[in-house]
Amino acid sequence: MVHTHVLGAGALGLLFAAHLRRAGHSVTLLLRSQAAVDRFVRAGGRIVVDEVHPHAGPARAEPVDGIQAELSSGSPAGSIGHLLVVTKAHDTLGAFAAVRHRLSPGATVVLVQNGMGVIDAIRSELYVSPLTPPAADTPTFIVGTTSHGCYRAPGDEFTTHHAAVGQWIFAVHPPLPGAPSAPPQSAMAMADALRGLPLGAVEAGWTDVHTQLLLKLAANAVINPTTALAGCRNGFIWPHPPAADAASASDGYLPLACAEIAAVYERAFPHLRDALSAPAIEQHVTRIIRDSAHNRSSMMQDVAAGRPTEIEWINGHLVRLGSQHGVPTPVNTLLCALVRLRTAAAAQSE
Numbered sequence: 001m002v003h004t005h006v007l008g009a010g011a012l013g014l015l016f017a018a019h020l021r022r023a024g025h026s027v028t029l030l031l032r033s034q035a036a037v038d039r040f041v042r043a044g045g046r047i048v049v050d051e052v053h054p055h056a057g058p059a060r061a062e063p064v065d066g067i068q069a070e071l072s073s074g075s076p077a078g079s080i081g082h083l084l085v086v087t088k089a090h091d092t093l094g095a096f097a098a099v100r101h102r103l104s105p106g107a108t109v110v111l112v113q114n115g116m117g118v119i120d121a122i123r124s125e126l127y128v129s130p131l132t133p134p135a136a137d138t139p140t141f142i143v144g145t146t147s148h149g150c151y152r153a154p155g156d157e158f159t160t161h162h163a164a165v166g167q168w169i170f171a172v173h174p175p176l177p178g179a180p181s182a183p184p185q186s187a188m189a190m191a192d193a194l195r196g197l198p199l200g201a202v203e204a205g206w207t208d209v210h211t212q213l214l215l216k217l218a219a220n221a222v223i224n225p226t227t228a229l230a231g232c233r234n235g236f237i238w239p240h241p242p243a244a245d246a247a248s249a250s251d252g253y254l255p256l257a258c259a260e261i262a263a264v265y266e267r268a269f270p271h272l273r274d275a276l277s278a279p280a281i282e283q284h285v286t287r288i289i290r291d292s293a294h295n296r297s298s299m300m301q302d303v304a305a306g307r308p309t310e311i312e313w314i315n316g317h318l319v320r321l322g323s324q325h326g327v328p329t330p331v332n333t334l335l336c337a338l339v340r341l342r343t344a345a346a347a348q349s350e
């Protein structure tokens with residue numbers, strides 16, 4: 001039995017939390033505020049997956065930084081041995097910094113975000129500069145990616161709807177040079193717990209997970225900004241079978257975008273050349289579009305709700321990678337610029 005603190009109680013965070021709870025593990029949700037904790041308690045202290053499934057057992061909840069919990073209980077907020085971080089990419093560094101002081105020595109942190117670069121940002125911002133060896137309190141990271149699609153209906157904060165059943169692939173991230181090479185007991189226990197969830201878990205080697213993360217990045221880079229700007233569901237950008245209006249509107253765009261991403265990957269990750277060729281990327285992106293045809297992408301939902309988007313961690317990451325390796329990225333640069341403009345214009349019109 002592992003006790004997992006879940007940071008990021010959005011639709012996906014709740015899905016993981018509910019399944020951990022059902023599998024007999026204990027769960028504490030780290031919520032934004034004491035008011036959110038009070039709402040969770042009033043809602044029965046349970047996480048619900050769809051109305052049709054039986055409820056998971058009760059979970060605990062605390063405000064994210066534990067300060068309110070300390071004030072109201074008079075005792076220091078407990079330490080965290082297993083932390084599952086399912087926040088948006090742009091919120092992760094700040095959310096992680098707020099709980100970092102509670103991580104126990106040898107803790108394990110599981111990161112599940114869209115986009116790339118989150119683990120590097122956490123490690124270099126919070127733990128190591130390029131010149132210093134990793135500190136003894138650096139946790140073990142497990143990094144994963146998932147193709148499950150879920151959403152929360154408005155007004156139903158602690159119920160998640162599991163709309164698209166997918167997979168969940170994860171690996172223990174390779175340790176930094178100078179850190180112990182064998183994952184500690186806490187990471188093994190967490191990996192066991194994750195493997196046991198009925199979420200199509202695949203534990204793989206780091207190279208395979210890295211490849212999957214890069215393929216997912218490509219899918220998000222093509223689907224998310226395009227659907228956010230066009231204001232459409234995923235399936236509309238590459239309908240299958242093609243609908244005349246949409247197919248001609250997006251004609252040639254998908255191969256162009258995939259070829260640009262493949263050119264960046266080829267230079268940055270030559271050892272993954274076969275798995276990340278332009279046809280392999282196009283096939284993967286097309287499959288995700290087909291499988292999630294009825295979904296509204298997360299960026300489309302963020303733009304529609306006037307929230308910040310993950311553009312800098314998705315297309316922005318590809319643009320930075322391209323410039324580091326001397327590969328031009330006009331498609332991704334344009335998508336970044338248009339989504340930034342869209343967000344800025346929405347903020348101004350409020």
Ligand code: KPL
Pocket residue numbers: 114147149219220223224234288292295296297298299
């Ligand atoms: O990950 C997604 C997202 O919306 O962020 C996809 C796979 C594109 C599903 O909508």
